[in-house]
Amino acid sequence: MAEEEEVKAVKPGVVKLPYRWSIGEAGLKFFQGMKNKKIMGTKCPKCGKVLVPGRKFCPTCFVDLSDWVEVSDKGTLESWTLVRYPFLEQPKEPPYIIARIKLDGADSSFYHYLGGVDLADPDKVKDQIKIGAKVEAVWRDKTVGEITDIEYFKLA
Amino acid sequence: MVRKVAIVGTGQTEHGKRREVSFPELVYDAVRRALDDANLTIEEVDAVVTGSMPAPMEGVNAPHLYWGDDATGAVMKPNMRVATCGTTGMSVAHSGYYHVASGLFDVVLAVGAEKQYEGQAQGTMNTVGDAHFTRPFVAGAPGVFAAQSNEYLHRYDVPEERVRLAAAEVSVRNHNDAFDNPYAHIKVKIGVDNVLNSRIICYPIRLLDVCPQSDGACAVVYASEEKARKITDTPAWVKGVAYCGNEYWIYDSDSVENPATIEVARQAYRMAGITNPLKQLDVAEIYNPFTFQEMMHYECFGFCEPGEAYKLVEEGVVARGGELPCDPSGGVLSTNPIGATAMIRVAEAALQVTGKAGAHQVPDAETAFCNGLGGANTLISVMILGRTP
Numbered sequence A: 001m002a003e004e005e006e007v008k009a010v011k012p013g014v015v016k017l018p019y020r021w022s023i024g025e026a027g028l029k030f031f032q033g034m035k036n037k038k039i040m041g042t043k044c045p046k047c048g049k050v051l052v053p054g055r056k057f058c059p060t061c062f063v064d065l066s067d068w069v070e071v072s073d074k075g076t077l078e079s080w081t082l083v084r085y086p087f088l089e090q091p092k093e094p095p096y097i098i099a100r101i102k103l104d105g106a107d108s109s110f111y112h113y114l115g116g117v118d119l120a121d122p123d124k125v126k127d128q129i130k131i132g133a134k135v136e137a138v139w140r141d142k143t144v145g146e147i148t149d150i151e152y153f154k155l156a
Numbered sequence B: 001m002v003r004k005v006a007i008v009g010t011g012q013t014e015h016g017k018r019r020e021v022s023f024p025e026l027v028y029d030a031v032r033r034a035l036d037d038a039n040l041t042i043e044e045v046d047a048v049v050t051g052s053m054p055a056p057m058e059g060v061n062a063p064h065l066y067w068g069d070d071a072t073g074a075v076m077k078p079n080m081r082v083a084t085c086g087t088t089g090m091s092v093a094h095s096g097y098y099h100v101a102s103g104l105f106d107v108v109l110a111v112g113a114e115k116q117y118e119g120q121a122q123g124t125m126n127t128v129g130d131a132h133f134t135r136p137f138v139a140g141a142p143g144v145f146a147a148q149s150n151e152y153l154h155r156y157d158v159p160e161e162r163v164r165l166a167a168a169e170v171s172v173r174n175h176n177d178a179f180d181n182p183y184a185h186i187k188v189k190i191g192v193d194n195v196l197n198s199r200i201i202c203y204p205i206r207l208l209d210v211c212p213q214s215d216g217a218c219a220v221v222y223a224s225e226e227k228a229r230k231i232t233d234t235p236a237w238v239k240g241v242a243y244c245g246n247e248y249w250i251y252d253s254d255s256v257e258n259p260a261t262i263e264v265a266r267q268a269y270r271m272a273g274i275t276n277p278l279k280q281l282d283v284a285e286i287y288n289p290f291t292f293q294e295m296m297h298y299e300c301f302g303f304c305e306p307g308e309a310y311k312l313v314e315e316g317v318v319a320r321g322g323e324l325p326c327d328p329s330g331g332v333l334s335t336n337p338i339g340a341t342a343m344i345r346v347a348e349a350a351l352q353v354t355g356k357a358g359a360h361q362v363p364d365a366e367t368a369f370c371n372g373l374g375g376a377n378t379l380i381s382v383m384i385l386g387r388t389p
Helices: A025-035 A122-128 B023-038 B085-101 B121-125 B140-155 B160-180 B192-197 B225-231 B259-272 B291-300 B309-314 B338-353
Strands: A039-043 A067-071 A074-083 A096-103 A110-114 A134-139 A150-155 B005-012 B047-051 B079-081 B107-115 B200-202 B215-224 B236-245 B283-285 B367-374 B379-386
Touching: A025 A039, A074 A122, A074 A150, A074 B140, A074 B200, A096 B140, B005 B023, B005 B085, B005 B225, B005 B338, B023 B107, B023 B215, B047 B085, B085 B107, B085 B215, B085 B236, B085 B338, B085 B367, B085 B379, B107 B338, B121 B140, B140 B160, B140 B200, B140 B291, B160 B192, B160 B291, B160 B309, B215 B225, B215 B338, B236 B259, B236 B338, B259 B291, B259 B367, B259 B379, B283 B338, B291 B309, B338 B367, B338 B379
Parallel strands: A110 A150, B047 B079, B047 B107, B283 B367
Antiparallel strands: A039 A067, A074 A096, A074 A134, A096 A110, A134 A150, B005 B215, B005 B236, B107 B215, B236 B379, B367 B379
């Protein structure tokens, strides 16, 4: 009698699904700005905050935003982290630094990459970066209207 | 008129790597145990609320169909699915409470579950942000919490090393306390040096500053005052409930002294009549997926002044035997089946105020605080339970 084949307790599989995400009205305006190497925010008529990237509505005051203002491509480093772990579906190969940056003229901050730092010894990275330091955008030569038209921010 | 509501039963699975059970089987175990704890039959349950993480984590992308009814006993009953990322378990717990407090249902079952070993939790996390603005910069869950932690490390006029050491103590304490919790996942004897020398995942977060991934489920049974008094001699009364959302663009707000995190505690304290949390709370189950986050929570929840969490750790205030023991269960740092994780905080708080926490019981605990956290402060929730209504 043939030996009964063992039933496997775990079945592997992959779910692969393509998407097409709308960029939105505010997003289109913001990324048209990026293509021209301009960083655009919106000023709220109620709270007066300049939010960057610009939005269609203020999440706090819940009013329409239509006052688009250009902010500087220079700003302040509010925080950072050195990413050393390769998470699945990560768009960039570690190690690299992601940073929270507040641009001059903006009242909110956002994430981008911080480049130009020696990452060879992870324990020495923190000695090269001070929270509160001035940073500036390093633009790609060819811009296409994406957040990565800025290749990274560097310490000024 | 809002009715008084109590928790009359809790059920947890042994959390960990649970390859031998399917998702529905895992959920069924927790529900079975909660019903047995309450000494109720499934027929006595009027409605069910369930929740887990975004469906891609499960890969069977309609959880409410796959396990939502059968495994929770919801066949022929109202059943609602709630999913709010890390705070899912607390949103489900709140929803169960609302069901009963509203007067529409008398006995309601709330269930949270996750099988993280089946899928790709961090791969799913990398897709929680929009593709246009944020996705290139998402590095699993640790990335954003690490940036938050780094900001916290440098916010106050306190030596960085001292805060870093306190965070390491938090890891040691949680992992040690897990030994006394039969349901906890990671039980390891470590010292602060092990934490400080573990590898950097996302600076300043090291491997032992991070919660594990776990398989596990948790269920809680709510009952109206009248039913609760018939079902058990030891109900855990819901005394405070609050929930606050934050902006999607998390950096519109301060991520350290976070307005929603501060406000959510204030609202829950007001409802529960708490004016001095450190004195009036007897135990807290803090949602602590990262060591530094637990410390930021102490401050936002008013256990101490901003920047002073390290003192609570140094002085043993938040350790078992201290004034306000935090996470005697071992916390999220030892056990993290995400969709269940925040509900485990609720179940543990209920065990504490009913004197059923066993080896990790805080003596004479009468009032317990617990919270959930979804996103990186984006959704934040609190529940306060008490031995008396």
